[in-house]
Amino acid sequence: MPYDLPSTDRWAAEPDKRPGRTAFQRDRARILHSSALRRLAGKTQVVTPGTRTDAWDATPRTRLTHSLECAQVGRELGAALGCDPDLVEAACLSHDLGHPPFGHNGEQALNDFARDCGGFEGNAQSLRLLTRIEPKRFTPEGSVGLNLTRAALDAATKYPWARGAHPVDPASPKFGVYEDDRPVFDWVRKEAPGTRTCFEAQVMDWADDVAYSVHDVEDGLHAGHIDPNCLHAEPERQEVFRVAVGRYVPAGTDPADLAAALDRLQDQPWWPHGYDGTAVAQARLKDATSQLIGRFCLAAEGATRARHGTGPLTRYDAELVVPYETRLECAVLKAVADRYVMQRAEQELLRADQRVVISELAEALTARAPDGLDPQFRALFDRAPDERARKRVVVDQIASLTDSSARSLHARLTGRTRP
Numbered sequence: 001m002p003y004d005l006p007s008t009d010r011w012a013a014e015p016d017k018r019p020g021r022t023a024f025q026r027d028r029a030r031i032l033h034s035s036a037l038r039r040l041a042g043k044t045q046v047v048t049p050g051t052r053t054d055a056w057d058a059t060p061r062t063r064l065t066h067s068l069e070c071a072q073v074g075r076e077l078g079a080a081l082g083c084d085p086d087l088v089e090a091a092c093l094s095h096d097l098g099h100p101p102f103g104h105n106g107e108q109a110l111n112d113f114a115r116d117c118g119g120f121e122g123n124a125q126s127l128r129l130l131t132r133i134e135p136k137r138f139t140p141e142g143s144v145g146l147n148l149t150r151a152a153l154d155a156a157t158k159y160p161w162a163r164g165a166h167p168v169d170p171a172s173p174k175f176g177v178y179e180d181d182r183p184v185f186d187w188v189r190k191e192a193p194g195t196r197t198c199f200e201a202q203v204m205d206w207a208d209d210v211a212y213s214v215h216d217v218e219d220g221l222h223a224g225h226i227d228p229n230c231l232h233a234e235p236e237r238q239e240v241f242r243v244a245v246g247r248y249v250p251a252g253t254d255p256a257d258l259a260a261a262l263d264r265l266q267d268q269p270w271w272p273h274g275y276d277g278t279a280v281a282q283a284r285l286k287d288a289t290s291q292l293i294g295r296f297c298l299a300a301e302g303a304t305r306a307r308h309g310t311g312p313l314t315r316y317d318a319e320l321v322v323p324y325e326t327r328l329e330c331a332v333l334k335a336v337a338d339r340y341v342m343q344r345a346e347q348e349l350l351r352a353d354q355r356v357v358i359s360e361l362a363e364a365l366t367a368r369a370p371d372g373l374d375p376q377f378r379a380l381f382d383r384a385p386d387e388r389a390r391k392r393v394v395v396d397q398i399a400s401l402t403d404s405s406a407r408s409l410h411a412r413l414t415g416r417t418r419p
Contacts, residue, residue, distance in 0.1 A: 007151035024086040040064035042402025044103040074207030082312025091155035098125025102354040109358035155200035202320035216337035244335035261328035364413035
């Protein structure tokens with residue numbers, strides 16, 4: 001069996017309700033029915049929903065639609081490599097659950113506020129939500145969250161280390177567990193080889209990269225922010241490569257390799273060389289999206305099979321292999337969306353306003369708590385043993401909000417409405 005019995009253990013033992021359903025099918029169902037997943041519909045992916053007025057604008061993706069698309073990509077890639085598809089889908093559905101309102105912008109603002117109580121990181125918050133915050137199962141000691149299997153929690157853990165314990169860069173802001181949550185994390189990672197991620201988590205991570213790199217460009221084209229013809233002009237290409245080197249590829253990557261990656265994509269017969277919003281253009285763009293996802297996934301599948309053979313690949317039996325050229329093509333797409341969508345002047349003004357909302361909301365809740373807290377968090381605040389723990393409850397409350405509910409609570413507590 002590719003999955004041993006300890007992989008299906010739960011923190012709190014509980015009987016199956018329906019014979020014949022696997023543990024991982026149960027995990028997937030719990031995440032699909034969670035309020036945390038539904039709230040992602042109101043959380044920013046790249047562009048805040050409701051802020052674009054372009055003539056060609058389609059409804060922009062949210063964290064929820066991104067998670068659903070990531071789950072579809074990850075499920076099929078995982079199944080092709082011998083993973084349990086429900087396990088990989090559960091990891092993909094849950095990978096962004098801990099992200100706060102306003103996307104990574106809100107994450108940075110919350111991290112500033114929470115520096116003296118352990119910081120804030122969306123992936124660490126996802127583990128906390130899955131194992132403590134989302135109300136599904138309780139023991140005499142308190143909530144155990146969704147009470148997922150060890151394998152599902154491990155597969156959803158992109159960064160299996162604590163703050164400051166990055167295996168290469170201790171200064172990295174990326175980590176996957178707060179000190180408060182170490183007991184369940186240590187249980188999940190029992191017998192895991194150091195800071196290595198399991199195979200299903202690697203599939204989830206690549207599915208995440210593929211989904212958002214491709215779909216952010218698709219959204220940018222729909223909105224009229226990206227003109228594919230600009231990518232033939234050398235000055236614009238150099239700007240894209242500069243963004244890629246600064247954020248999406250390892251330091252020292254040769255820009256010539258990025259240029260070759262962009263050339264390969266532009267040479268494909270399905271590459272969108274223009275977009276005018278007509279039905280034919282929409283169909284061609286959707287085909288390009290499908291072609292890109294297939295290209296990136298098949299490259300990873302082929303390279304991984306070439307190294308590890310044809311058998312089922314699960315847990316710690318293998319590493320996902322993504323060819324260097326494929327990673328560069330994906331990085332170029334991320335840089336294109338970054339350059340033409342995220343770096344627009346109006347987006348920076350919006351992000352500045354969002355940071356003010358989060359920081360002022362955190363200050364107001366700290367001053368007035370437990371007033372302003374939802375009943376769930378009010379009870380946790382009342383039981384918190386010290387100031388550090390009470391501050392963490394405030395962070396948990398803010399992280400649970402959607403973009404609109406964060407603005408509404410900010411207006412109620414401060415008496416000010418942001419433009």
